[in-house]
Amino acid sequence: PDTYSLERGLPIPQGISKKAFLSAIEELKSAIGNENVQLNEKEVKNGWYMEHPNTHDMMPLLDAEEFIASAVVYPGSVAEVQLIVRWANQHLIPLFPISIGRNLGYGGAAPRVRGSVTMDLGRRMNKILDINAENYTCLVEPGVTYYALHEELVRRGLQDKMWIDCPDLGGGSVIGNALDRGVGYTPYGDHWGMHSGLEVVLPTGELVRTGMGALEGANTWQCFPYGFGPYNDGIFSQSNFGIVTKMGMTLMPNPGGYESFMYTFQHDSDLGPLMDIIRPLRISNILENVAQVRHGLQTLSVKGHPRTKYWSGKGPMPESVYREHLKETATGDCAWVYYGMAYGPPHIRAHKLAIIDSEFHRIAGCKKIDPATMPKDEYFWSRDRIASGTPDLEELKWVNWMPNGAHIAFSPVSPISGKDAEALYTMAKRRHTEQGFDLMPAFCVGLREMHLIVEIVYDAQDGDMRRRAERCLRDMIDDAAALGYGEYRTHLALMDQVAATYNFNDGALMKLNNTLKDALDPNGILAPGRCGIWPARYRGRGWEL
Amino acid sequence: PDTYSLERGLPIPQGISKKAFLSAIEELKSAIGNENVQLNEKEVKNGWYMEHPNTHDMMPLLDAEEFIASAVVYPGSVAEVQLIVRWANQHLIPLFPISIGRNLGYGGAAPRVRGSVTMDLGRRMNKILDINAENYTCLVEPGVTYYALHEELVRRGLQDKMWIDCPDLGGGSVIGNALDRGVGYTPYGDHWGMHSGLEVVLPTGELVRTGMGALEGANTWQCFPYGFGPYNDGIFSQSNFGIVTKMGMTLMPNPGGYESFMYTFQHDSDLGPLMDIIRPLRISNILENVAQVRHGLQTLSVKGHPRTKYWSGKGPMPESVYREHLKETATGDCAWVYYGMAYGPPHIRAHKLAIIDSEFHRIAGCKKIDPATMPKDEYFWSRDRIASGTPDLEELKWVNWMPNGAHIAFSPVSPISGKDAEALYTMAKRRHTEQGFDLMPAFCVGLREMHLIVEIVYDAQDGDMRRRAERCLRDMIDDAAALGYGEYRTHLALMDQVAATYNFNDGALMKLNNTLKDALDPNGILAPGRCGIWPARYRGRGWEL
Ligand SMILES: Cc1cc2nc3c(=O)[nH]c(=O)nc-3n(C[C@H](O)[C@H](O)[C@H](O)COP(=O)(O)OP(=O)(O)OC[C@H]3O[C@@H](n4cnc5c(N)ncnc54)[C@H](O)[C@@H]3O)c2cc1C
Ligand SMILES: Cc1cc2nc3c(=O)[nH]c(=O)nc-3n(C[C@H](O)[C@H](O)[C@H](O)COP(=O)(O)OP(=O)(O)OC[C@H]3O[C@@H](n4cnc5c(N)ncnc54)[C@H](O)[C@@H]3O)c2cc1C
Structure with a gap:
């Protein structure tokens, strides 16, 4: 209900x-x-x-x-x-x-x-305080969404001059997403890295501006993130040390053209070799954006139909079944799909695309899918919009996979390497199979690392399924930690567990976080427990999950 | 003596x-x-x-x-x-x-x-702990200099595969420079932004690893800077909150070719229009590196001769005098010099160089100086080495301008704009003239901001000249603050003054810094006063300068 x-x-x-x-x-x-x-x-x-x-x-x-x-x-x-x-x-x-x-x-x-x-904060504090068309920056309040920022660029006739970078869903907050260190899919995909300047209300009520914002009358708050003295911004991300009331964000200049491309790969086992091909191309910016390498099944689920349309058996959907269905889609039969974008004027793109094409084709069965063959409602075009700074909602559709569709994310970080991709994929597959879930991973390739994003879709009304989802998540977190992988971000219910995996020298990092928490929030009123940080008043009293 | x-x-x-x-x-x-x-x-x-x-x-x-x-x-x-x-x-x-x-x-x-x-720390803790040729990263101890890191790349035969980014002088510490948020001149010039992972001894003796380093057995410490939970690294830069014993640094992949270029501009008044031309080119990465726009006089002084070789009058050297001497150099008569580099294979460089050339030529009298006309010992080649990752020492030479040559830096940050460049230049000129110093500014153009670096060269044995240098600096700091500009970094003697210009909301940022300092260093033993931060034991007891 x-x-x-x-x-x-x-x-x-x-x-x-x-x-x-x-x-x-x-x-x-x-x-x-x-x-x-x-x-x-x-x-x-x-x-x-x-x-x-x-x-x-x-x-x-x-x-x-x-x-x-x-x-x-x-x-x-x-x-x-x-x-x-x-x-x-x-x-x-x-x-x-x-x-x-x-x-x-x-x-x-x-x-x-x-x-x-x-x-x-967003309901009433939702103003775009500044868009600077010369410096390619903006200053926003918490309630400014990607949609709102994009619409304002359009309204001012600036959308051809500068782009925003948005996550897969455009309804989030530019501030909220950056504070949780979310990612988007243009070359400006590292949202935290791309911000410049914060205004923060501390847990005791004082108002601070960081970076150049601390210098009255400065015109550099959104141009230069560091200011003078300790660069404090980072302690306000993924924490409970302050309430951010304003944030500066940089905007990407229109690169002079862009072109989405898509490759499919035939075998599950192509994952490893593909990642090893991607790594040097990504680090040297031949592959320029935070691309997604998606499992074929996710390409099917993002069509928005319930899983039962394809199959109604128990446990994970067999490979033969979803591959049969994939054949009827524009993507075609495949194990993995690479969604990318090349930026710049045509001859510059051609240079990069030629390198990518010859490198990707080192994998037997690799296919470049011609965009012209893809219908307008194909998911490819959603990626095309997002990678060129236009917010979208298509991605929500895979939530329909289950009735009362809910989902929870497992997001470990690894180097961009075949060995690591395979280790994580194998582990996730085993745990999903144990708990009877479909595994639909996407690797989001940053610059020197990738975030594997595994979304478990479950029926929120089904208590047993919820418990299996939690079990699956908790097992994957432990398995990953044992292999040396940690999550870049996590669900509220799993924050204690994830924080505990960052355990070097008997939890020295959490002790440091606790020291900062107690100094900044002596009464422990701000978001107790967020990211595993408990104020003194709560610490060690059984609040951890 | x-x-x-x-x-x-x-x-x-x-x-x-x-x-x-x-x-x-x-x-x-x-x-x-x-x-x-x-x-x-x-x-x-x-x-x-x-x-x-x-x-x-x-x-x-x-x-x-x-x-x-x-x-x-x-x-x-x-x-x-x-x-x-x-x-x-x-x-x-x-x-x-x-x-x-x-x-x-x-x-x-x-x-x-x-x-x-x-x-x-550097004397005995000077090991390169890791160079990862797949991820283009390294892990170093405090004593590792740019020279040492570069030599190790050469020794391992990796210098063609990956570059370091170095400041103008190669004898500094990779860690020390990054902690003071220094800059270099390749596209990886923002040293702090390019690090990944710290190991820190806190002022009370605990050992912490930040980012993925907190997860035992992780292979991502140098790949992904953030880890999970608050991103604490920034508080250890420009501060006195910890002793850094290890730092990860990213390395730049060889871009597949490079080419230095140099333009000269004829009039002091070309500065403003030039900066307005540079801004969009820089933000869109047509100009790719942290370039320097240097005053002609610095191009003369970097030849390493004493000022008296050119002129022995009192007060700043007249423009007519140094321009006469510049005529005899490879640079030729000019007011400003732009030193830049284009990266990538020839046809990619050609694309960018053509845009740059036509944009720069919008300024009357702009000249592109053909590198072939420049002798091997010309300063241009020092910039060429540095912008392609080879450490150098040429820059030291302008210290010879004075007997017992010493220098002190004034380094305010501004947007990349003609108006701002002119305001800072005019102000610096007035203060230099008042105190009788030659003004030799260089604008280091970051991405959305520039650091103006003004070095006052003085005779360290001449007490009056030292006092005038200090006066000139202090006046410029105040003038800059009144105009809305703040320093990105400063000399020990000026830290209190500079910190005090970051004064929003009655010094809220310094209050926050003090709260952190007292929590992390209750006995106040670590580098008291650095960056204007005084431990409780010293605070308000007349230590400020
Ligand atoms: C289908 C789907 C696809 C998704 N794809 C992506 C993706 O591509 N990339 C991505 O990053 N995420 C993705 N997400 C996750 C999520 O939707 C987005 O990250 C979203 O932007 C986060 O919600 P929000 O912006 O409303 O932030 P909020 O919910 O407002 O904020 C997130 C958290 O940050 C803290 N916070 C927020 N504002 C403040 C403040 N002002 N001061 C202090 N603390 C604050 C709070 O703890 C809050 O819980 C996806 C989710 C779904 C369902
Ligand atoms: C001619 C000339 C040109 C220059 N050009 C540049 C340039 O292009 N770019 C630039 O950035 N600088 C430049 N400089 C300034 C300076 O030489 C360099 O920044 C140099 O790298 C700094 O010295 P260092 O590396 O030895 O650092 P250190 O002197 O070792 O460190 C600097 C400060 O950081 C702190 N610190 C250092 N190590 C630690 C640690 N392990 N833990 C905690 N705190 C620590 C200390 O407070 C120390 O005083 C120039 C200087 C000259 C003379």
Whole structure:
């Protein structure tokens, strides 16, 4: 059901009485307006991607009332953010900031600690504060989505001059995605690496600008990320050390032309040799964008039909079945698909494309699929849009694979190498088979590393399937760590486990993170548990999962 | 004189008796060996670049005994670094870590606090721990210089496969330079941005590895900088929060060819229009490297002759004089010189060079100087080496401009724009004229910003000239801040002043830095005052300059 009532009632945060909590909420309402504070007491609605809930994860992995907010608050200004933070410190109420809350696959809008007050920054703080057409930069508030930024470029007639870089789905927040260190698919795909300048409200309420933003009257905040002295920005990504209220982002100049290309490979075992061919081409920028090497099955699932259209047996769909169906698609029968883009004027692209073509053809059975043969609704064109800076939503379609389709991501990092790709693929396949899931991996090739993204699609209403999905994930995290691979990002429910794999010298990195957390957030009010970092007040008290 | 005796005697750090200090030193000697601890009690030697002192700045700006070490210690291992740090905590003795100590123009090897014990990491910890020819990365210890890294690539026959990126002088430390966020001149010129992974001894002695280094057995430490959770690396650059014992660095793949080019421009007033032409070309990577736009006078001074060879009047050398002399050089008469490099195979370079040529020629009087006309000892070839990854020392020559030549750098950041270049140039010119110095600026064009580097060359034995140099610097820092420009890096003596210009919201950034400092270094032993950050024990007690 799309809407359900809260069986456990209003999720009061641990350590505060209902009375004290409700009175604190009243206080907050009178400070910033009734309409900007909403209790989450009756029922919650799952909605869908574009109308997602901000109280919980619409694709729950655990009990749906575990990671859930007691209330949602909508600040309208930096001063209100500061006010709310001070309020939380006074009442020792955990706050969970989100920009948009479309972090699907990683926990959606849900807070890590049940009963946190979610600070939905995006609702009212959603202005594009600046687009600088000379420096190719912009300055945005948390509520600015990729769609909104792109539309503004179009509105100003700048879309031919400069591009944004977007993830596979365009409804996310430019700030939220970068803070979780998300990736996109143009040469500007490393979103964190491409930002310049933050404005942050610290957990004690002080307002800081980093980089050149700390120099009053500077015109370089979005041009030069470092400023003078320690470069602090990084501690505000994948953490719970501050609330980001503004971020600068660089924009990519139109490269003077672009051209998507697609190759298919016939055998599962082509993966290794392909990766070894890709590595030097990628590091030397002959392959220029964060390309995806996708499994054939994902090319099928992204058509948006339920799995049952193709097969209704138990366990993973057999290879023979999906390959038979692939034959009827524009992609054709294959094991792997490479989606890439060449940039620049025609003769420059031709130079690179010729090298790529001859290198890829070292693999027997490699085929270049002519874009002209691909219908307009083929997924290829979605990749084409994204790799050239136009937001899209096609990628959502593979969620239809299951009824009540939900998904969760496993995203380990490895070098770009055949040996590593094979090790991860073999391991993931074994664990998926054990738990009866279809394995649909995509390798997102960065510059010297790749993120393997495995999305398990499950039926969110099926408790057993949810548990199998969690088991599969947890086993893969442990297996990967034993092989030397770590996740670049993870789901709320798995953050403790993933953080614990970064364990050198008896967890020295987490001890450092804890030291920073205690110094910056002495009352432990900001997003407790996010990325495995627990404030002193919670640490070692059984909160870890 | 090259060697002088210490008039003020052994520089005992403030707050400890001579007896207690000497006994602490004895304790340290017995822990790590007599030969690895040297008291600085009798005389100090200035030496020259290749045999520089590690006790003080060979190019002092203030009294030569102000920024000076009481002793130098040479750890031979990470465990010894930890031991020394614990020792310093126990005795409350300030420690100042250097990798090589060739930070000339920014304080050389000198500590900020008189009597600090300098930890010279480079002497014994100087191994290249790894060069990965598949991923184009390396892992180095503090003592690895650009020369050493380059030689090792040559030794392994890899110099045709991958390049290092070096600053103008090759004798610096790969780690030390990156930690101070130095720049080089290939497309990999942003050294901090190009590193991947740190190993750090914290001020309390714990050993941390950042990024993927925190995952035991990982093979991605040098491939993927971020890891999981907060990306902490940045707080260890331009700070005093830790001692870096290992750093990963990425290496540039040979681009398949390269070609240096040089243009001259006739009028001082060409600067503005030139910068506006450069900006879009640079941001779109038609101009691919961190190029230098140099003033004609610097092209003359880098020949290495004393200023008196050309002119012996008082005050700045008149334009007519140096332009007359420039006529006799391969550069020819000019106001500005652009040194750049195009990368890739010939037809790819031709594409970019043609665009550059037509754009640059929009400025009347612009000349492309044919490399074939330039003698082998022309400075152009030094830039050619550096922009293609070969370390060099030519740049040292302009220090000969003055007897007992010393220099200090003013390095403000601005957008790449004519307006900004002109504002900075006009301001610097006025301040140089006031204090009677020759102005020899170079604009180092990054991607969306440029660092203006103005080096004041002065006679280190001439107290009046030293004071004028300091005055000129301090005035420029204030003037720049009033115009909205801040320094990306600065000299030890000016760190407090520069840090104070990053003053948004009543110094919120410095308050944050102080919070971090107090949490990480409660006893305040590590490099007190570096980058304007003072530990609690020193803060507000008159240490600022
Ligand atoms: C089909 C599909 C495809 C996807 N493809 C991609 C992809 O290609 N690349 C990719 O990166 N992701 C991808 N995702 C994951 C996700 O959708 C995006 O990363 C999305 O941008 C994240 O949600 P958001 O932008 O709304 O961020 P939010 O949910 O607003 O933020 C994410 C988290 O960051 C923190 N945070 C957010 N804002 C702030 C703030 N202002 N201050 C402090 N902390 C804050 C919070 O902890 C929050 O939970 C995909 C998801 C799906 C379902
Ligand atoms: C003629 C001339 C030209 C120059 N050109 C350039 C140029 O093109 N680009 C450029 O960037 N610089 C340039 N410089 C400045 C300087 O020479 C270089 O930056 C040089 O690399 C810095 O010295 P170093 O590498 O020996 O570093 P160090 O002196 O070893 O380190 C610099 C500082 O970093 C800190 N530090 C060093 N190691 C550690 C560690 N392991 N842990 C913690 N803190 C540490 C210390 O505070 C130290 O003072 C130039 C200087 C001159 C004289």
